[in-house]
Amino acid sequence: MGEKRVIGIDLGGTNIKVAAVDESGKIVVKEERPTEAPRGAAFVLDRIADMARTVAQRAGWSWNDVTGIGAGIPGFLDFEKGMIEESPNLGWKKISVVEELNRRLQVPVVVENDANVAALGEAWIGAGRGHRHILAITIGTGIGGGLIIDGMIYHGANGMGGEIGHIVIDPQGDRCNCGNRGCLETITSATAIVRHAKRRLEAGEESSLQEVAALTARDVFDHARQGDAVACSVVGHMTETLGYALSLAANILNPELIVIGGGVSKAGDILFKPLYDSFSKYALARVCDAVAFRPAELGNDAGVLGAARLSMLASS
């Protein structure tokens, strides 16, 4: 078999990213368009197919040279059937993505949960290069989790492997989208950081955050760096809780590496230092000795790169 030329697809609730990726992990061409999920699955699948053909063409690849397509999708998948069981973000249920894309593109298609795909991307050519056992989390609207074991995505029994965002930390806590209360993501996601800060501000606490118009998690970290007490307290609670949750996962998984992704992961020491302090307080000493923490390196490209890698592994 000649060099692999694959198309990596990162299907999100807001945008679709599609890239032509070569075997070395180089993105030759990338496109991004809005998902417009409310227009229905057929519309979205047509758009993806069109984007795939477009990036291949712009990369100067004949369609016959494309060896495969990988796609990361937000939601619960049936891997054997190549089917989305349910994607709350897209409003999809029981969509045979592999079959639908296959029909449109006549190329082997592999699908995977988006958090797993991002983890695979980081393991391949990002923060996880050279490591076998990796726990990757993404701090965003929720807390995504992907698990790499022996260099491969770990699915578990039915595709839920690595779903650390929904471990319950505080049974009396805020209601989570999953139906439970106090899941990790209700405390440590970017959304939760903003919600917690707003609550403190609404309670009338004095803070430089009062002046920020449309508050983001990044603002909270920025103001904490400048010493604002409310921002420091919100960040403190977030890092203490996330460090604790990662200690639970690490005592069980004994990973070599924990990769933290999402916008918040760019906050640097103000995130990573207290996070590791909390982690090391709760994790077994030998587990601490074995693990490194690293920010994700691939940013918004983790999805398309991981999806491309998925296709390469499937055809190797």
Add this chain to the structure above:
Amino acid sequence: MGEKRVIGIDLGGTNIKVAAVDESGKIVVKEERPTEAPRGAAFVLDRIADMARTVAQRAGWSWNDVTGIGAGIPGFLDFEKGMIEESPNLGWKKISVVEELNRRLQVPVVVENDANVAALGEAWIGAGRGHRHILAITIGTGIGGGLIIDGMIYHGANGMGGEIGHIVIDPQGDRCNCGNRGCLETITSATAIVRHAKRRLEAGEESSLQEVAALTARDVFDHARQGDAVACSVVGHMTETLGYALSLAANILNPELIVIGGGVSKAGDILFKPLYDSFSKYALARVCDAVAFRPAELGNDAGVLGAARLSMLASS
């Protein structure tokens, strides 16, 4: 290669069990002798070697027919070097078990953590038959944990994979042997059940347990079954906590099966029913859907059988 005839060794802090095991998982001959760990590592290793030759002889096997030896050892191991880093139960540090047994027995030797070995035994011919992803815990003096992924023992980065006993549940809780406070095993081990019951009795609570001379975890379950309020409360706290802890592990691992071993696992419905109720309250619905709970089946033989299997896998 002909039929495998292996020796499985289960080295415990109190007793050594050694068995001649055939390829079907049948124990042909088994021996048990006290460990007498205070007499030193050389004494214990000599005793193991002697027991291995004895069971082979009693099984009617010529020593040349023995294809390998597997050993389960309580403690932290360096698998690549075949070395015990540290075994608090045995009082051993830096003992090259593989080399030492090899020299005494001239047969290939594989060593493994005892909880992992028990998990492998159950996966092979016990409660876990036919399952790929298994979390096995043993409720005893502590809470041992072993993880089977894709049918193989999962070690993690440095042999700590599956150490669920030391996830911190209550940072203000009782001091654990590991140095932390409120580890799962300080709340849900057999030792902890007895400690909690005794505390309630010492505080003067009325209970049928007051009449029991040398209280065991089994007594607590027996009296709970008869409706004793203190026993019910202790069992309730234990099952609520263990169910919660298993939900954390299961959301991350998405196992097909959770095997519960140790003496307490024979308690039946009074353990398993509230345990599953607690688990399903906290775990994701899809994770619950995929997992079954089962008591371990191999009892005291899990160790020698798992150790035998370990040797078979190593030579296959």
